[in-house]
Amino acid sequence: MYGLAMRITNDAQLAQDAVQEAFVGVWRNAARYSAARASVRTWILSITHHRAIDLIRRRRATVALPEASETVAEALTVPDVWPEIAHSIDVDAVRAAIAQLPDAQRQAIELAYFGGLTQVEIAQRTESPLGTIKSRVRLGLLTLRRQLEEPE
Amino acid sequence: MSDPRLEMSCDEVAELAGLYVLDALERPEHASVAAHLASCHDAHEEVRELGSVVPALASLVQPIDAPATLKARVLDAVEREAALAPPMSVATSTKVPGFRAGLTEPARPVQAPAPAAWRPPAWASWGAAMAAVLVLAVVGVWALGVQQRAASAEQRAAVLADAIAAMSAPGSLIAILRDSANQEAAGFAALSADGTAYLVMVGLPEAPSGQTYQAWYMADDQPTSAGLLTVDADGYAVLVDSQPMSGTQVVALTREPAGGSELPTSAPFALGELRPA
Numbered sequence: 001m002y003g004l005a006m007r008i009t010n011d012a013q014l015a016q017d018a019v020q021e022a023f024v025g026v027w028r029n030a031a032r033y034s035a036a037r038a039s040v041r042t043w044i045l046s047i048t049h050h051r052a053i054d055l056i057r058r059r060r061a062t063v064a065l066p067e068a069s070e071t072v073a074e075a076l077t078v079p080d081v082w083p084e085i086a087h088s089i090d091v092d093a094v095r096a097a098i099a100q101l102p103d104a105q106r107q108a109i110e111l112a113y114f115g116g117l118t119q120v121e122i123a124q125r126t127e128s129p130l131g132t133i134k135s136r137v138r139l140g141l142l143t144l145r146r147q148l149e150e151p152e
Numbered sequence: 153m154s155d156p157r158l159e160m161s162c163d164e165v166a167e168l169a170g171l172y173v174l175d176a177l178e179r180p181e182h183a184s185v186a187a188h189l190a191s192c193h194d195a196h197e198e199v200r201e202l203g204s205v206v207p208a209l210a211s212l213v214q215p216i217d218a219p220a221t222l223k224a225r226v227l228d229a230v231e232r233e234a235a236l237a238p239p240m241s242v243a244t245s246t247k248v249p250g251f252r253a254g255l256t257e258p259a260r261p262v263q264a265p266a267p268a269a270w271r272p273p274a275w276a277s278w279g280a281a282m283a284a285v286l287v288l289a290v291v292g293v294w295a296l297g298v299q300q301r302a303a304s305a306e307q308r309a310a311v312l313a314d315a316i317a318a319m320s321a322p323g324s325l326i327a328i329l330r331d332s333a334n335q336e337a338a339g340f341a342a343l344s345a346d347g348t349a350y351l352v353m354v355g356l357p358e359a360p361s362g363q364t365y366q367a368w369y370m371a372d373d374q375p376t377s378a379g380l381l382t383v384d385a386d387g388y389a390v391l392v393d394s395q396p397m398s399g400t401q402v403v404a405l406t407r408e409p410a411g412g413s414e415l416p417t418s419a420p421f422a423l424g425e426l427r428p429a
Contacts, residue, residue, distance in 0.1 A: 003213045004210060004213045007213045045207070045210045046175075046206065046210075049175055049210070050175055053175050054179075057179075090208070090211055091211055091212060094208045094209070094211060094212055095212060098212075109174065109209070111176075112171060112174040112175070112176035113174045113175070113176070113206070113209050114209075114213075116175075116176075117176065118176055118177065118178050119171050119176050119177060119178075120178070122176065133171070134167055134168065134170065134171060137170035137171050137174065137176070138167075138169065138170035138202065140170070141170050141173070141174075141202040141205045142201075142202065144205045144208065145201060145202065145204060145205050148205070148208055
């Protein structure tokens with residue numbers, strides 16, 4: 001949770017706020033959790049993601065939009081060594097699948113998910129029309145899904 | 153009802169599905185898509201399809217150990233939540249079909265589920281029953297010890313932090329527990345990969361006089377005690393236990409006569425199915 005929040009906010013204080021709010025959200029919504037729809041882990045991570053994005057958007061409203069930083073795009077291509085071996089297969093497959101995406105699609109997905117940018121912000125940042133961003137994200141995710149469904 | 157200006161057609165939702173699952177829509181737009189999905193007769197398979205990629209993206213994030221201050225903050229926040237809950241009335245237990253039926257049968261010995269075709273000879277069951285009684289006694293004593301040790305707020309906070317970590321750790325099994333008659337009481341059981349079982353409930357009223365809360369592991373309708381739950385003044389109940397026998401599918405809570413029971417004497421008021429975290 002904290003790792004995801006850090007990745008999105010790039011700020012220890014905001015990340016901690018996000019995790020704290022996410023936990024409160026988890027308690028409040030436990031009664032609405034539906035096991036059929038997602039695992040608890042996925043559920044908690046998506047709440048964390050949502051909170052982290054709320055927080056950075058709130059902060060951006062008061063601070064000027066940061067310049068395109070290397071950190072967002074860079075992080076995905078750096079080969080991390082994961083502590084849990086059980087994870088390495090999945091993670092490698094995901095990383096490989098993302099590496100195979102066309103650059104524009106990969107960038108759009110990264111800016112959205114890890115950068116917490118909205119479609120309008122992504123369009124501005126990449127100087128592309130909104131419609132293009134929509135289709136890049138859609139196509140990129142579809143390709144990822146296909147790749148991850150049929151592991152080699 | 154959503155603002156009519158923001159009402160979306162199925163095509164618009166399909167077009168925005170990718171940005172929606174990545175959480176990259178402005179909040180009002182996000183809300184419109186969510187409202188459409190909640191009410192649309194179309195299943196919008198494309199949203200689920202694209203959304204299934206999101207956990208994979210999340211898995212790319214390298215876990216970072218949260219600073220100790222964060223754990224303390226989270227616990228404070230969660231405890232404040234519990235304190236904010238309105239005063240609770242004692243809920244009456246509801247009947248859960250199946251559970252009760254299983255209990256009215258002659259008590260079977262508590263043992264690991266055997267293949268259906270194989271029936272142990274009578275003497276073996278008897279031996280297993282004796283062993284089970286011994287195991288229950290040991291677990292009961294152990295649980296009591298933990299509760300005494302966890303009595304200090306600091307120790308309880310440490311246990312809670314571990315439980316919360318186990319809840320979101322890969323490899324854990326999680327059951328969400330809710331009191332069907334009391335919306336305020338909820339919690340979870342987490343069986344971590346290292347073999348520890350945690351049970352945390354928030355918002356439980358004090359057990360009715362002469363009664364206690366008891367947690368159970370259920371494997372093929374066969375309950376095994378997981379220990380007694382003591383509710384603290386703030387409505388928190390925390391239990392640490394060693395992992396249950398394999399094959400446990402469900403964690404359940406019942407109200408039992410003070411001191412606990414060997415087998416449940418009432419239907420569970422909360423139960424949850426164990427699933428991978």
